[in-house]
Amino acid sequence: MKIGMSLTSSYPTSLDSRVIMENLVEEVKLMAQLGFDSLSLGDHHLTPNHYVQVLPAISSLSSISGNMQLLPLFLLPFYNPILLAEQLATLDVISGGRITVINALGYDAAAFTAFQTTQRARVSRFIETFEIMRLLWERDAVTYKGRHYSFDAPISLNPKPVSRPLLMWIAGGAEPAIQRAARLGDGWAIVPGWTPDLVKKGIQFYRDSLA
Template sequence: MKFGIMASHQYPHGDDLRRHLDELFGTVELAAELGYDSVWTINHFQSNLATPQPISMMASLIPRTGNMTIGTGILILPLFHPVHVAEEFATLDHLSDGRVVLGVGAGYRENELAAFGVDPASRFRRFDEGIRLIRALWSGETVDHDGEFYPLAGGTIGIRPLTPGGPPIWVGAGGRKSVRRAARLGDAWYAPGNSPNPKYLPEHVTVYNDALAEYGKDTETVERPIGVELYCAPSTDEAVRTALPHARTEYSTYAEYPALRWQRDRFDDLVRNTLLLGSPEFLIERIGALRDLGFNHVIFRPGWLGMPAEKIRASLRLFAEEVFPAFR
């Protein structure tokens, strides 16, 4: 089992961004020292939180992360030209000595799509075509692509990636059609662990497995990441008392977007079914259940809006000391 953290670089507008980033970089350096496996950046535009952009953040994290995998969790692919993404991630692949993952999603925030002139009805077609073009460019061969959105004649990439064929592509997906798309297009399905429906994960793991088999992919060797919300403290009561107010603030902020209003309305269900706030023993039990579903890479947000850096770091230390040994 691997463990990674979200570099949750989202902050209230008007805060001192330099101070927040200094604290974040220190937290990531600690995670590398403690043996965490990966770190993931966030992508949003015109957000209600100040959100530094993920490619710049990844470049800043490379010298601070030791041997950790560095990825986007996720990049909103329909808002980028695939030639741009192919070139940027080939560059990052070299800068990181092959430690990069391109995590992508189709997006959901209406204001972001509108800002880039993307018709929401086209985003999945753009997404599909974008991944296919990125992979073609990463081959290093000359590309003739007669696409709906990104036609390219005689195109070649300016720098070939260090990793043969390019970095792995993980696809973030929620609904059944999207999960099948992840099986078809991606090297992994980056599963969301925040559904309040306890049947969601087992049902969609089955959808993913069936689709992998249908597309002739190996169901045994594929990496199986899942994103969760997690805080570790000596007791579950302390974890809930410390983390819950900050998690509630952050989820209330997300719920300002129409697609996520359900998170405010069903926050108590989220707490019960998906927020992993607890003691090492509690977390071992809950992560064991995820392992039994087949997941082998747990990626978690280690803190929420307003949480002091020392609280985040204390959770990371305790989790590494007490939970890692149960899964490694």
């Protein structure tokens, strides 16, 4: 059995924002000392509270995380797939191949409006972003034709990730999300707060979807 922890960076705005990273650093140092196997950090945008962004935060924490696997979560519909693929490949190089990416849809209507997209398009944007990133990590010349992203001239990404493959999990509690995890991903990330009974049913549904 392997043990990991999902860390929060959500703090009230009344608190000095520098305390967020100070607390995260102390938590990660303690986790490394205690022999934890992994740490994850979530992704939210335009929150009324302090919420540090996952990519720079986990990049900073990687240097003090020992041998722990690093599991940053991204709400994929909000990201450019080429830029995120480059950044994650570099992060995997920095960490020595310790990255597993968790991918989710997002749900905040205000955030979708601010990012000039829609909740209705989130699934198609998610799938295209997911596919493009994986192609860029695994191939030397990539073309793509999609609804949101298209490039006819071949493009390539360097450096490639150290991890071959760089694992991509998909998070979500709804049945379509679990089915996407089975169809596209390398694993399914369970929704926080589920009861043991829901976890058991979700795992069974995921395994059935793999068949």
